[in-house]
Amino acid sequence: MNSRILRKAALAMALGACLGTMAPMAMGQSATGAVAGRAEAGARVTITNPATGFTRTVTAGEDGSYRLPLLPPGTYTVQAEGGQQATVTVTLGATASVNLAAEPATLQSIEVVGTRFVTPVDVTSTESAMNINAEELARLPVDRNVTSVALLAPGVASGSASFGGISFGGSSVAENAFYVNGLNVTDFYNRVGFSEAPFDFYEDFQVKTGGYSVEFGRTTGGVVNAVARSGTNEFHYGSKLVWGPKDWESSARDSYLDGERYLTRSKDKTDSTRLNVWASGPIVKDRLFFFAMYEGRKVEPENTNDAGTSFNRGDSDDGFWGTTLDWQVTDRNLLSLMAFSNENRTDTTTYAYDFDSGKVGQKLSDSYSETGGTNWALTWSSYLTDNLSMKVMHGRNERNSVTGSPNDVDCNYVTRASGVPDPGVPLGCTNNATVYDRNDERKQSRIDFEWGLGDHLLRFGIDDERNTSDLDQVYSGPGGVQYNVYTATPLTNNSNCGGFLVPAGYTACVRARQYAIFGEFESTNRAYYVEDNWSITDNLVLNLGLRYEEFDNKDAEGRTYIKMDDMWAPRLGFSWDPVGQGTMKVFGNIGRYFLPVANVINIKQGGALLDARTYYGLDGWEIRERDGVQYAVPVLGQYMGFDDDQGDGTVGDLRAEVDADMDPVYQDELILGFQQVLGEKWSWGARGIYRKLHNAIDDINITATHCGRVPSVWVMGNPGKDVTIWGDTDCDGSNDGYITVDTSKGGYWTESDDYEYIDGEWEYVGSTPTGQRGWSKPKRTYKALELQLDRAWDGKWAFNASYTLSWSEGNAEGPVNTDTNFGDTGRTENFDDPFVNYRGHGPLANDHRHQVKLRGTYALTGNWSLGATVDARSGGPITGFGVGNPYNWKLYHSYFVCVDKCTPEEAFANPQEGDTWSTSDRVYEHSARGGAGRMPWYIDVGLSVGYERQFGPARFSAKLSAYNIFNRQRPVWVYQDLESSIGTRDEFFGRERFLQSPRYGQLVLALEY
Template sequence: MASNKRNCFSKHAKRTALSLALGACFIGGVHAQSNTAGAIAGRASAGDTITITSPSTGFTRTVTVGADGTFRFSALPTGQYTVTSSAGGSRNVAVNVGTAANADFVSAVASGGGATTLDAVQVVGTGFINPIDVTSVESNTILTAEQIAKIPVPRDTTSVALLAPGTVRGDAAFGNLASFGGASVAENQYFINGFNITNSFRSLNFSQVPFEAIAEQQIKTGGYGAEFGRSLGGVVNQVTKRGTNEFHAGANIFYTPESLTANTDNIYLRNGTLRQDNSRDEGWAATAAVWASGALIKDTLFAYALLQYGKTENDAWGNVLSPNNTNTKVKNPNWLLKMDWRINDSNLLELTAFSDKQKTDIDTYVNPLGQVAREDYIGTLKNEQGGENYVLKYTGYFTDNLTFSALAGHGEFSRAQKLITADGQNISYSGDLNQTLGGCPFILDVRPVYRRDITGAYYSRCNVAAGALLQRDDSKDTRDQFRIDVDWQLGDHLLKFGYDLDDYESVAGQANEGGLLWRYSTIDPTPLLPASGDEFDVVRQQTTTSGAVLEVKQRAFYIQDSWNVTDTFIAYLGLRWDTFENINGSGQSYVKIDNQFGPRLGFSWDVNGDSTFKLFGNAGRYALPLTPSVALRGASASVFTRRTWNFTGVDPVTGEPVLGTPRNNISYLNGEDGRGKDPLTIASKNLDPQYQDEYILGFQAALTQNLSLGMRGIYRELKAAIDDNCDYTAIMDANGLTPDEDGVWRNADGRAANIPGPGFPYCRMFNPGEDAVFVTDLYGDGNYVTNTIEGSRLSPKAKRTYSALEIFVDGSWDKFFLQGSYTYAKSKGNTEGGVKSDIGQADTNVTQDFDYIELTENTFGYLPNDRRHSFKLFGNYEISDEWSVGGNLLVQSGRPYNCLGVLDRDPNREPGDPPSQPRPIGTYNPHPYGASFMRCNNVPVPRGTAGRLPWTTNFDLNIAYRPSFAEGLQFKVDVFNLFDTQKTIGVNEVAEDPVSGLPVETYLSAAALQAPRTVRFMVQYDF
């Protein structure tokens, strides 16, 4: 039994230690616990009856102490409980999510001596943030709503998760997301009351529950049990507030005024030229909420309801290199309802329903290039995000030792877009591949600098979406989840097993505003000579259109056992089997992985037998499925065309060319010609899921009655990755085809390959570095050939390791609590994982990392989420009954950056020689991926060796006032980034022009800075 034989202190411990030992067994993570509930366990005399009662809801359960002197109450709703024994005595304990609270009535000597009855003292948990839990083998942090409210921290899930050891903020290109243990930001899972709220389309978003409704947030950074899966990073598990017999209501408002927000520092190019003038940027935010909770039927039916409305506005003027600037308004009309029905003491039913809908309007204005000005209004891009979620959960206490729970949930998440032009046109994309959108196309001018200086840069003065592909107007994601979990106490074994079904559907698609992208470039007829005036410009027409309904079906079965080998030693064994199936827009399965095995092992040793010193360790394997987004263009019907034209002029408003003669016919790239893809040819037939192994070893010790110290070492190794490879020549070589003078691949008999074609895709899913088994309809005649391509022909093996040492302290006194950690970590490899922070590529699972083997050269090194040193310290001090002050300090070393340049194959240029000035297109033989290589000035610059960003320091402070004359009233001021330090946290890593190969002045210009100082005011009233 995982927790039954734990005693907080031996009979030799002082009673004050028993009362003040920070509830050494009161709060902490236990593998055997539910992701929505907790447990109470302890020791008492055999045959005694133990009763627990929730003072707030009247919930009561009674069990009989077993012959071994242990008892346990599983799957309990979180909250305060009174535990009483028929032999006398009582305990008050706090049950937190995923924890086992301890309530011993006898104490066993670690050496094996007889049990001693404890006095009938009342033990109350002290709110210690992360105390010693000798039943747990996982890396776990729990923060309650009360604790979060006392800390100066932004009110969002990610900001709270970043307080935990081993978490760092991800690249700004992906939004407000965290990296856990070196994994990419696309490898985490998020839950609310047991329901998965991860937006799995790209795994770069999740449902945002109204934050006022959060009762507890659990952050699992490693070692989590077999009931959790589909994550290589971390798990964020939230529990909402709920109603009680006592009526409560309240309201608050949070306001961040524009007048007290510091300006973001200006950004300059390497030559000192102003790139971004932020002096006129402005912004404010406000959120108001009202809530009420209580019993609709006393002791039986309870409700908690909340309405919340938030609004933010940001004015962004500054990019002098952009033809437009924007004003952004965000509205969040959100709500939540939590209902609990205690049918009787053996059967509970709960409903969670919430909406996190968000509407964003981005008004776009003309900005003259090279200036900071706001001219004509162009139009508005309208975005919808979020949706409604409904979760029903049943818990049945069938016997003293057997608990059953079942959960069913449905969630929707909108990603819809449309735009409205200044003249009132309503432009949206329906997902029809033949639809051509109205509006202005995007203009891209990639001509060499010297050509742009001669003719001026070409750009659009009417493009609303600023080059982004417009998402279809019905884009959304739907999740239907069902799971059952069973807890069974069997002697010294606490068994848990369950089944999880998760069906995810994505309606997706995108198209160019105006239907086209125009790309201007330069041709040099005499490429081996210096620029001589014979160069001329051309323009390329490009269309990108997609639209499909995609699915991912996920199934998992797990079983785990927490075994009390002795009174002081727990062994944990967990087994998990995951099945992943991805379905394309035609309803065809193109990837299916059955019964991926994920074992989990662990131990916890209560060395002194009194919960004052714990050794623990674990090892586990964790797997990750493919995201649905992979199939949008890679496995479903889509259109991607290009055609190059001569032109005679350029429209000064739209930037479109006045076309002359075409230079070639329309070409369909990547096999995207509007026909469906052949599911047999999309992925390697021996594809493994992305998975990694993890090992953790650590200890935690009570230094005093109020302070504990812990340390753990962590090692993670990526064993297999999934990405795409676009070098189709491997298939040609394997079948003896060679290109003719026109570039057509033919066999020895002159028969041409069907490329591109539905059965012969350019890019295919594979495990980098592993042998791939590809199926191809080589000639488009329905006859398939199967080739095994050696891994070394396509790419090196995907590698990513994370090694870290975490030191953490927890302390709690009468008026003061703190938590701190120091992490020394290294994240090293040749792939970040699902995304690519080097260039802000958010195409989860299909980054350019392994598209061609040339792209893998010099890529092994320190990865973007490598923050070598992280020091975190936060807490709160109660100055008096009316006043308190809180602080939050983060000191962190900078991430590595790279020097990305072109792959120059000019035989007349030695490595290190500077390029000619000017250097027009054609003086070298560029790779089509342009400046995507770990080399600059024709010299390798291995990953992470170009330099590191500076250390950053961020200190937040708050002060709260609760006037004694008005009970329930509270005022609070939070100051974020008190000293307004604005160090660079992200830079442009592209060092060379992708066309000419010349150095660019934007290299190392700041892409992101620390957020400037802001001040947030709060007024709250509870009654």
């Protein structure tokens, strides 16, 4: 190998170290990248993409600095007048530095060829991000979805509750943002998911874990960027088969308690086959290019219910299409279109099932679900002058969510809690709980400018979104009623029974719940931002940014009911190159980030929501028959109570239900970091992080004002702060003006329930007021130290390792609750009354104290390669939740458990006529957050073996991957209800609920021309 090739290899490896692990500077909603550096003053600098013919020329400034922004990712050549040519790779959201000065810098570890110098560290960047492209991912055993890519970044963990998601830096799974070609595809309804395309539609990924620019907002977690593939001047086409047979999937473990199976997972498997065909190339050489892809899919999931008494067999065969068009209108103007459709329908048939024999019986019901929609983004990029650039984008993101069943009209949905007598036949005659039809549509427009003025790089823009949810939802069956049967303790106020007194003789209760809502709900989010990247010296860059946000959520009638503005998000960062050679930098930033209100809040409070719950004792089961199949429905016994506080079917006067002066949810973040290149291939870095979340927006139950006790009203507001609502100003019983309640001191009426032993039974005789109480203010902090080590790919092997030591602590995880498995964003139980969160400070659900991530690739020969990944993190905390508290009779999750005199029967072994007992007589002990230990370590090891070979113009490749190779199925979430009712310990406390996915295999075969 000659010296010139060696120098090129060294340069590629050094640049790879920068782009793979270092922190790049954000660019125009990060669908593009940039090249910057120095040349001779006044020299003309030209960049060219040989694959597309794209050419751009700028003039270096008086100090020799130049910048080429808004570059689509790809490989470019860059040259100054009279200088030598350099090759540089532009990656998503990054700025590559290329020094073309006549007097080149000299470095031992970095290639210098003539007048060319490419720096391995972007000293203009103050943010933390991981860049990885499709080529690198093809060498690794990384499952083929965006979530798996994000999980490669340090400090990112998968959600452990049923609603999934990913957590960045201790934040909840409902606080992230996801983009494809600059289009925001985040689920704005509940903020947990996002719209996703098949893996082969993407070209490049960037995962931002902190310190991101002011052009990004509406997130207090992380940002995931992806850019779609595009065409070049050469025609290419190919096909890829992705096969994941269910026979390559290990059986999941069933869960047992005292020899009895309570969760059946061993029959849950999925057979998956996906075949895509694609083509790319020029429509007009050097001007207009296309990429088009179609993927046919056959996915057949199979699973049982928890009890193993029914078997579900699904089928999904809808295809995906996606395309990009790139038109270089002139050398200064580019027009790009990205579009894809991920619509999908799954049809499921449910059968009776005998677990012991494995026999599938008669069909019980059919159901279907529909997801996805059409997404597109049209982007115009224009280089107005050498120093001023503009990008305009308009697009639409669509997400459908539909569930239904042919039995929706005739069959009510029935559930039975563990411990309730089994009727011996299936419950109800439908497997579909809700008839649900929702369409979420985001219309997004933004314009971004970049203007170079000497030592200052100014960036500014506007970002506007209009998010609309069109919903029609009702429970299936006659009357739209769902029946839920729970265990209960006689003569107690059981939480599962609405907190009503359970009559004597009943050990189970029935909740007959009607739930219905419909309407069109809109929210608008608008932001303006400006940023100055100031090169104070050649070695020191200061980043000064300011973002202004507005959020406006509307009810079903189009009226504003939650509006927040004057949200100013300042961000300040610096990057210092101590030695001035681009091999080392010290950086830091401090910033503020705001989180919008999810559309689910509009719907469930701003809509005509009916949530009516009637409670009865259980008088056994009635056996019925439909289409020759027997099923059971509960027999309703003694009436216990009715509650429609959550929604009575009308929109109502929302002034009484929403804080008129609500403060937004925001997070402050401080990061200090260091990065250094070690020779041609190795680099390392360290980062210290501190995050603090301010405020929460949640539903709180106001039952007291300056007038004393008032009718209960559920208010969206800031717990622990002043809440201003329409109320009774003069205490005459009618609402006539705005009142303010300091919820840190009051707002909730407390009382105890009193009972007397009369005629041989304990009877309720009234209640005793005990005053007002206020809410604890929500708190969440995240402190972490991250270490990274990276070896760049050199054609032989590559390696990346990270270790994160972190503490996530407080009394509020965020807008969802993982520890109680509650995923209704912004409507958690945390602040329903003041005692749910009282004395609840401790390690939060996403507190994984230690996290280790490894990934690497090794080329065995020119054709064969091995890949491996390791994701290991310490287990999350376990809390023993009680269901009551020492201060009030109401029963929600709490950090107290009753230890004595919990019921009148326990307080009086031999009660006498006239004996009295009150809920205030109960004796409680504090049960600290995280006080019940931790779950085991999560360790997932993936292995892959790859083969590729060139056959003339064709390239064949194959990769066989195995995930969770050691088939570890440790629990990632356990039951955390220590009490099932007051004084009664829950037998399932600490028992496993959700496990790691079992080992599974996947084969990928590709043929490309």
